[in-house]
Amino acid sequence: MSVLAYTESENGKFKKSAFEVASYASAVAKQMGTSATAVSFNADGGDSLGSYGVSKILNISDDKLKTFNAKAYALAIVEAAEKEGAKVIIVSSSTDSKFLVPILAAKLKAGYVPNVVAAPEGTSPLTVKRTAFSNKGFAHTEINTDVSIIGVSNNSYGAHENNVSASVESFSPALSEDDFAVKSTEIDKVVGKATIADADIVVSGGRGLKGPENWGMIEELADVLGAATACSKPVSDMGWRPHGEHVGQTGKPVASNLYIAIGISGAIQHLAGVSASKTKVVINNDPEAPFFKAADYGIVGDAFEVVPKLTEKLKEFKAQNS
């Protein structure tokens, strides 16, 4: 028996979440007195996971799996889980993971708990703490099946170094043409820019910015910070920004280390989706804006004055600290 981590990569490189998932898996393995194995697709440098406590890496290198395919990936992970006799599988909260996990859960008849924020509270039965009601609450959930799947909420557990020697094995799951019945034909993705899901810092703009022509200063601020850009729902509904940038209860969830909200009032649906961020900064000219109640730091002021100054200051700060 072992604990299996699905460690995601992109263009051969492990994503940041892979190290968090690996760390979580090795912590669970320790709690259960076993070892952690990782499964990855076309990833280079599998042994780097050894720094996070994973002792074995099954690397699948297959050109057919260059592009993510939920069903094929899920079936490959099923095969890896069976080979390893894995009773617990750890995955991230990325959009791709959330796509493949239900397939994986159904195939393995495994109980799946998403949005888990801490190491298991108990191992028999396996009990985990997760967010529910869009971050307005937590549930302590018990898994009642033989095999369990835990989805770790982004940035909640963190990557923890724990060196073990790791062996990399190549692994070739048996897949058939039928497993690729859902085909990717085109991917349209910003390259070289942090995404809301992965970024440590997210800079977000609301209706207070008045119009799409004013987003230049948001992008500049995001650039200095290496941050992803996001927006409130009305901003994407009006077409000022693409839908993919809409964050909140009905948009993308944000769980970054730092969330900077500019010209956003802090409606309950917005807060529900971003409150998992560790530090929240609000810039708003209305001292009564509800967001101030949910923030750690705030500046009451006009965004058009504050944001360019903040960008300048951060540039100086970066210059001094690099």
Next chain:
Amino acid sequence: MKILVCISNVPDTTSKINFTDGDTKFDANGVQFVINPNDEFGLTRAMWFKEKQGATVHVATVGEANVEPTMRKALAIGADEAIRVNAIPTDGFFVAQQLAAVVKEGGYDLVIGGRESIDYNGGMVPGILATLLDMNFVNTCIDLEVDGTSVSATREIDGGKEKITTTLPMVIGGQKGLVEEKDLKIPNMRGIMQARQKKLNVVEPVDATNATTDKKFDKPAPKGAVKLVDNVEDLVNLLHNEAKVI
């Protein structure tokens, strides 16, 4: 084309969340329930298929009698028939098994669910359902076109979009984007009147077990007061020295 839209009955997005029975249950007292927002987009897209391609649209919910107002709302929006599986929706695996029985019974070509329910945020029912039925599955679906049995869809990915082709029968996990916000259908008087005549079938659950159990709930610790600063120098210092995020 026969479409089933799976509708989850959830607390309104503005609801305050409380727990009861020693923090073991969600407190529904005074809470207004609505069609899960992700399902609203799916239902409106289904209406488009009904109007443009002559599709038949049914809706299904796993829930007790208290979910019927939400189902009537879906009928008022234009669904032809509703099916309620008479059981408490205790976990995603359980719900998916119930819906699988409904889909088999009704012979649906396209099953539209949502990316996640905004209450328990499981995000698993459509994918489990698809797998139990051996149907194709696309999650976080933001565009869906059907031509005969050929499907072209777009899904949201981290940092962009992906175009996909596949075939019916299939299940999607839909969300905002499937239709524009401004095109979302809301019930009108005529729809509400018509809904009263439409069938709301109640079926008993099939044998199924839960994979998970929520034992206890709690709420996040109250937040400390915000630190207001007057200038960007102070903010940068605090972010660096105190919060340690830059």
